[in-house]
Amino acid sequence: MAEFPEGAPCWVDAMFKDVEGAKTFYSDVLGWTFGDAQSDYGNYTQAYSEGKAVAAVVPPMPGADAPSQWCLYFASPDAAATAEKIKSAGGDLMMEPMQVGSLGTMLLAKEPSGAVFGVWQSGEHKGFEKVGESGAYAWAEVYTRDPDKADSFFRKVFPYGAQRVEPGDDPEMAGMDFVIFSVGGKENPVLGRMKMGDEFPPGIPPYVQVYFSVPDCDEAVAKAKKHGGALHFGPMDSPYGRFAALTDQQGAAFAVIDMSKATGDMPKMSDV
Known part of the structure; x- marks a missing residue:
């Protein structure tokens, strides 16, 4: 799939205390299959629909007690520049831009009224491999x-x-x-x-x-x-x-x- 334009949703993931339970749930409801947990990235596990990457699930970081929720990521050509725009527009950075190996760079933020979202600057991981089709x-x-x-x-x-x-x-x-x-x-x-x-x-x-x-x-x-x-x-x-x-x-x-x-x-x- 081609690069996503700036501001377009490009990826989604969720943190679950019971990752195996989440995999069972979404396997049946959305027809997903799951890859191997990536131990280098906190056991991040990608979900696939008909062999194409559509989402990911991950356990919480040690000591974290955040509720389970889906996080939507918006595409950015420059995560650091987007972080500055977020701050100047009145948003809060919950996670500063962080490079995720060769995959890309991410940040987490909260807009001024309180909704949480992510930003993704792609590297090897471009984002959704299909959109708007069954299971995606x-x-x-x-x-x-x-x-x-x-x-x-x-x-x-x-x-x-x-x-x-x-x-x-x-x-x-x-x-x-x-x-x-x-x-x-x-x-x-x-x-x-x-x-x-x-x-x-x-x-x-x-x-x-x-x-x-x-x-x-x-x-x-x-x-x-x-x-x-x-x-x-x-x-x-x-x-x-x-x-x-x-x-x-x-x-x-x-x-x-x-x-x-x-x-x-x-x-x-x-x-x-």
């Missing part, structure tokens, strides 16, 4: 209670254009505040931003929701529940596909979407 990453959305702060930050750090989705007359979209960021033109959307409403309990912090493509949304939900996962929203039909929001059995949030089941008209959008 499909989409992501930043969920935040302070959309103005998040929108300003991401547009300062990455070369994003932005469009707002207009609710129109659909009662299910009433009061929705949803923005789509694009790279290189509005025909290349890369990230959504959704305002968290009253339906989110106060204790849930801002986060990045990662969507994985599946051939059957309802079947994926059933498999997730069978393995101890929880359904939080959906399955629901949309112009983008039939989707559902879940957490796995260790509490990591993710979503599944069957893009072949898109129904309804695409919403109107206006430039921001």
Whole structure:
């Protein structure tokens, strides 16, 4: 796959206390297989869909007590320069740029409203080997209670254009505040931003929701529940596909979407 443009999601991984449990869960729900743990990199273990790298799982570092969660990485040609943009835009660096052998350079950050994300400057590891196909990453959305702060930050750090989705007359979209960021033109959307409403309990912090493509949304939900996962929203039909929001059995949030089941008209959008 070609290099990802700056600001495009290029990789995703998650930290699990029970890595074997996570492998069992995602093997069934998403059809993944797993490579060997890389002992030189903290037993980092890549996940594959039809032989192509799509994600990774890793145990927590000794002494760490972080909750299980998926982390989305955005492509950067220069992680050090992106780190400076993050700081000047009001974000916090949780991990300074760190070279990962010959694979590339990574950093972890938190945008001003609280959502955590990563940045990846590729070396030998370019990122996703497939996108938007069954078993692979499909989409992501930043969920935040302070959309103005998040929108300003991401547009300062990455070369994003932005469009707002207009609710129109659909009662299910009433009061929705949803923005789509694009790279290189509005025909290349890369990230959504959704305002968290009253339906989110106060204790849930801002986060990045990662969507994985599946051939059957309802079947994926059933498999997730069978393995101890929880359904939080959906399955629901949309112009983008039939989707559902879940957490796995260790509490990591993710979503599944069957893009072949898109129904309804695409919403109107206006430039921001």
